[in-house]
Amino acid sequence: MIGALMLDIAGLALSTEDIQILANPQVGGIILFSRNIESPSQVRALTDHIRQIRPEILIAVDQEGGRVQRLKHGFTALPAMGKFGNLYQTAPEQALILAEQCGWLMASEVLAVGIDLSFAPVLDLNNISDVIGDRSFSNNLEDVVLLAGAFMQGMQRAGMATTGKHFPGHGSVKADSHIATALDHRSYEEIATTDMQTFVGLMPTLNALMPAHVIYPQVDRNPAGFSRYWIQEILRKQLGFEGVLFSDDLTMQAACVVGGADARILAALEAGCDMGLVCNNRSDALLALQAIQDLPLPDQTRLTRMKGNIPALTIKDELDLGDEWLNTKKRIMQIE
Structure with missing residues (x-):
């Protein structure tokens, strides 16, 4: 069974405490960071060990490309997604082909080391x-839909579910929600007809969404990830989204408006998130875990769909995933 909390670990291998925590049914996921990554073979050994303890658990990573990629040594250095937006202006067909191939390449490498999904x-x-910048494909709505759609097709071709972020849009907010309270004072109509349209346009391809830790005060007083209105009324009812909802990291500064880690995860789950992320703070993770002990487990059918198509392979030193992987890697590394 998959629980409602995703947390992290400190090192390259599981500690005794990690192993004890993994046995808790409400732990549904592990997210890996750069400190957990030494080489492809080490990551695969780590994920194999995690699954020996909890076979059903979801293992995730942020492997977007550009400045946000945790898997580095032994993995392809992926371009920032904004590079595809730039290329699209002069060579749209080539940009779409390369975006699809990049999605496939990223997902293939992540799956090969036993990780189910990249939050991308x-x-x-x-x-x-x-904080968004060139993590975004473009400032043009139609370009984002086309390029991100191609990228997600590549992910799904490799066997990885897709996670769009940060609903209903973080790109029009100056503040970095990691370190500050983020406010977007626009009306619902303005948000719904601009930033939100990328999510609407790609909803058939999206397996999961991550709401923004942004407050849209003209819509609701709570950040979107804690808002029943955004999640229940807009996402579930009006837009009919049936995929998984992951909270963004509940230790981010913009999430602290709700209270302690226990209050934050309860608020996120009450609003309608399926799984809450508590990262880089073990005491907060334990507090959140204690807070949800008596809650029913989340929707298993939804969460199970996020399991990746992880290949049965042994990685000796470096990745070697075949000719398509090697040729695609060369093409992607040439993007300027």
Whole structure:
């Protein structure tokens, strides 16, 4: 069974405490960071060990490309998604082909080391947000839909579910929600007809969404990830989204408006998130875990769909995933 909390670990291998925590039914996922990554063979050994303890658990990573990629040594250095937006202006067909191939390449490498999913792609518009920037494909709505759609087709071709972030849009907010309270004072109509349209346009291809830790005060007083209105009324009812909802990291500063880690995860789950992420703070993760002990487990059918098509292979030193992988890697590394 898959629980409602995704947390992290400190090192390259599981500690005794990690093993004890993994046995808790409400732990549904592990997210890996750069500190957990040494080489492809080490990551595969780590994920294999995690699954010996909890075979059904979801293992995730942020492997977007550009400045947000945790798997580095022994993995392809992926371009920022904004590179595809730039290329699209002069060579649209080539940009779409390469975006699809990049999605396939990223997912193939992540799956090969036993990780189910990368929280990707970013569907925000590249407007004024410093934390988004070239993590976004473009500041043009139609370009984002086309390029992100191609990227997600590549992910799914490799056997990985897709996670769009950060609903209903973080790109028009200057503040970085990791370190500050983020506010977007626009009306619902303005948000719904601009930033939100990337998510609407790609909904048939999306397996999961991650709401933004942004407050849209003209719509609701709570950040979107804690808002029953955004999640229940807009996403589930009006838009008919039936995929998984992952909270963004509940230790981010913009999430702290709700209270402690226990209050944050309860608020996220009450609003309608399927799984809450508590990262880089073990005491907060334990507090959140204690807070949800008596809650029923989340929707298993939805969460099970996020399991990746992980190949049965042994990685000796470096990745070697065949000719298509090697040729695609060469093409992607040439993108400027």
